[in-house]
Amino acid sequence: MTATLPVYTKKDFQTDQDVRWCPGCGDYAILSAVQSVFPELGVPREKFVVVSGIGCSSRFPYYMNTYGFHSIHGRAPAVATGIKLARPDLEVWVATGDGDSLSIGGNHTIHMLRRNVGVKVLLFNNRIYGLTKGQYSPTSEQGKKAKSTPYGSVDRPFYPLSLALGAEATFVARSVDVFQAHLKSTLRKAAAHQGSAFIEILQNCNIFNDRAWESLTEKDVRDDHTILLEHGQPLVYGKSRDKGIRMSGINLEVVALGNGVTEKDLIVHDERHPNPAYAFLLSRMDEHPGFPSPLGVLRAVDAPRYEDGMNDQIDAIVARKGKGDLAKLLRAGDTWEVK
Amino acid sequence: MATTEAAVRKREVLEQAVIRFVGDSGDGMQITGSQFTNTAALYGNDLATFPDFPAEIRAPAGTLPGVSGFQLNFASSDVFTPGDAVDVLIAMNAAALKMNVADLKPNGILIVSTDNFKETDLKKAKMTVSPLEDHSLDAYRVFPVELSRLTRLALKELGLDAKSMDRCKNFFALGMCYWLYNRPMDSTQRWLEDKFKSKPVLVEANKLAMKAGYAYCEATEQFQVSYEIPPARLTPGVYRNISGNTALALGLVAASQKSGLKLFLGSYPITPASDILHELSAFKEFGVMTFQAEDEIAAITSVIGAAFAGNLGVTTTSGPGMALKAEALGLAIATELPLVVCNVQRGGPSTGLPTKTEQADLLQALYGRNSEAPVPVLAPSTAGDCFWVALEAARIAIKYMVPVIVLSDGYLANGAEPWKIPSLDELPEIPVKFRTEPEGFLPYARDPATLARPWVIPGTPGLEHRLGGLEKQEGTGNVNYEPLNHERMVRLRAEKVERIAQDIPDVVPAGDPEGDLLIVGWGSTYGAITAALRAQRSKGRKLGHVHLRHLNPLPRNLGEVLKRYRKVVVPEMNLGQLLWVLRARYLVDAEGLNKVQGKPFKQSEIEAKIEEILK
Secondary structure (H helix, E strand, C coil): CCCCCCCCCHHHHECCCCCCCCCCCCHHHHHHHHHHHHHHHCCCHHHEEEEECCCCHHHHHHHECCEEEECCCCCHHHHHHHHHHHCCCCEEEEEEEHHHHHHHCHHHHHHHHHHCCCEEEEEEECCEECCCCCEECCCCCCCCCECCECCCCCCCCCCHHHHHHHCCCCEEEEEECCCHHHHHHHHHHHHHCCCCEEEEEECCECCCECCCCHHHHCHHHHHHHEEEECCCCECEECCCCCEEEEEECCEEEEEECECCECHHHCCECCCCCCCHHHHHHHHHHHHCCCCCEEEEEEEECCCCCHHHHHHHHHHHHHHHHCCCCHHHHHCCCCEEEEC | CHHHHHHHCEEEECCEEEEEEEEEHHHCHHHHHHHHHHHHHHHCCEEEEEEECCCCCCCCCCCHHHEEEEEEEEECCCCCCCCCCEEEEEECCHHHHHHHHHHEEEEEEEEEEHHHCCHHHHHHCCCCCCCCCCCCCCCCEEEEECHHHHHHHHHHHHCCCHHHHHCCHHHHHHHHHHHHCCCCCHHHHHHHHHHCCCCHHHHHHHHHHHHHHHHHHHHCCCCCEEEECCCCCCCCEEEEEEEHHHHHHHHHHHHHHHHCCCEEEEECCCCCCHHHHHHHHCCHHHCCEEEECCCHHHHHHHHHHHHHCCCEEEEEECHHHHHHHHHHHHHHHHHCCCEEEEEEECECCCCCECCCCCCCCHHHHHHCCCCCCCCCEECCCCCCHHHHHHHHHHHHHHHHCCEEEEEEEHHHHHCEEEEECCCHHHCCCCCCCECCCCCCCCCECCCCCCCCCCECCCCCCCCCCEEECCCECCECCCECCCHHHHHHHHHHHHHHHHHHHHHCCCCCCEECCCEEEEEEEEHHHHHHHHHHHHHHHCCCCCEEEEEECEEECCCCCHHHHHCCEEEEEEEECCCCHHHHHHHHHHCCCCEEEECCCCCCCCHHHHHHHHHHHCC
């Protein structure tokens, strides 16, 4: 007998708690997108678990009418790993920020991705610490003037996509809070992925780092500054779709279409490319002036899920040895009887 | 002929003996000691062991920091400690002799591997003259043996290289000890066959070396006397030899079986706790999942996730790891999830003495977190007791929805003793009830007796809820910052832990129920205190001994028991942590006996304190 799944609407995933982000915060848009996509996924509501760490984004679970766990700073990937190992049937999502997942929790982030735990990670990247009121973050641009860096930050930033790819994440994507349609479609793709899915969501903190992503989101410039990656399609972008990306030695090169350069010369995007070096090249476009920032799925490859490996190993041993017998275990090894 | 002479040589019956094998870390002293221990246990002796090894895996060979030792006390009567002084010392090199000879009793037997007293060996041991030549060992019965040469001679047919042959010399020494105490070699032979299954030549080599050592004693007239230590009169039952870490691992599996919960261990390797991870990782047929996390914090937070999802969550570590887990423990306290957190204590602070024992994490366990964050704290008293404490920790954690700390230590973890194997019906029940009823559900509603909140696991329809580290509103569990709600929640969490006192046995002092002096101990000091108490009571002193298994909450009658004695002394391997708690809590003028040398108490040290107090 198969139980029929209730028909959910967005409302079913909203809680009675007041949402307490600042007015105008990009987090509202992300919450709305997630609440819109979850009802479509064919998963009973009680099977969702939303896990977070600490930071503005980490308030997320309180606003999702699912099981939720607001843990401690940086540790959401580890909590999520424990949940997923114990219950592989659950749909576990992590909401985290750039400070939470890349600074204090960097270790857990890379190890969760390396293991390919079947957890979806939504990294809200606003390039600033919001909840602690405006210090620079590990994704802030070098020279960032913030509360704790009045003369500008000296550190080089992390590029979250590069980091995730370096950890051999099997699904790496990027979207933007205000691009609702794109964000929802990216969320759906992440949901369908088996294994760790890492989505960097460019998010605006209008209080402490307003317009951080303006050059990628403003109508008049966004098409020239971003490139929408689509599997099987050539890397074309630009308001007039007149620019493209091609290989030049071991680097990427921006070329203008025309004058003998056609789409045939461009890279055809292959998110399933087995070599992560390709996706890594795409992820580095951010730091090269003149290159567009990639949006969409950079990499989506199949690999065994950690929780399956761990549970399968137990099942295989049980199948081979039979279920453990406690009385026998206690008497293992040399024993002797005192009469 | 030698054999006939051997047959008429004297055999003395003793009640008890302490032997210590000492050598370089690479000399296999731990294996040698464990093998003798196993043989003594199978023979029916009561025993206690003290493995003592350096933190370095291989300190420079032959040097003082590289010395590794294994001490065993075995007897036909009750054994509570590994023994204060040594009857037989087997020293494999000059450094080992130098570090250990002071513990050998006058006229004690000293077996020395003379091949390792050459000038270079002496230099490494920072000695100028060989002690074998300067009469400094005249107080002992010295038996110089050319261990390397004799072992090589015994193995010459096998075609092994010199280095491989030398690796067998510990088994030559073991064979000598087997002869000296009239022990059979069969259990060690079985062990060798299993250990070197894939390398039959090593099975053969070690067997030959051991037999050669035995035969050497029989053939030469070095030893005029051999010894017999009859089996002890232990409580009837089936026994095995067990170390604290093994017992703890088995106790956790038992708790998983009795509760019907899958055991999830999240752990990061750390001395001296790693063996628990090793043991549990082999028990997959019991559905045990072991997650070797990326760090100590992930170890405990993954366990919190697994506990939220309905597993029996356990993390194991030692002091430095405990420090890293502190914030996560607070999260488990706030989210009121059951967890068992095992701290196998070692010398500190910081990295401290990784392989040496200490009891200095008690106050960390009780108070080492931000804010008001009480947790139950338990401590096993012997290696075998680790099994029972693991079960008790799981019982309390699940019944009260609270993380429980178990404080073992390096001495319990690695020391071994005979353990009476319980039958399954002796194990406590650990009932579990996941709430599935949506009607009237509140995540922080409380059981009126235990104050436990309901355990609801994800996947349960209609009971979706959010947990977290922010303060909760009483009942609903919603985030709440109201001043009076916060105080109520702080008090509720504290009272929940306090109420566990209703659920644990009163203390019953060993020895005299009232009198001149009460010794209060906890953890691994049990053996030394018990032995000292026996000896001092036989001299007519009125003494009691309370050994606390539950350190938080404390047993309800403890305050009353403390008043029944004129004086109270608290021996601890720290600077007085339980002492501090008892003085603060009961206004009792107790005094401490404190030792922080990375070594357990000797019986004589406790006796000396008793005599000093009651002089």
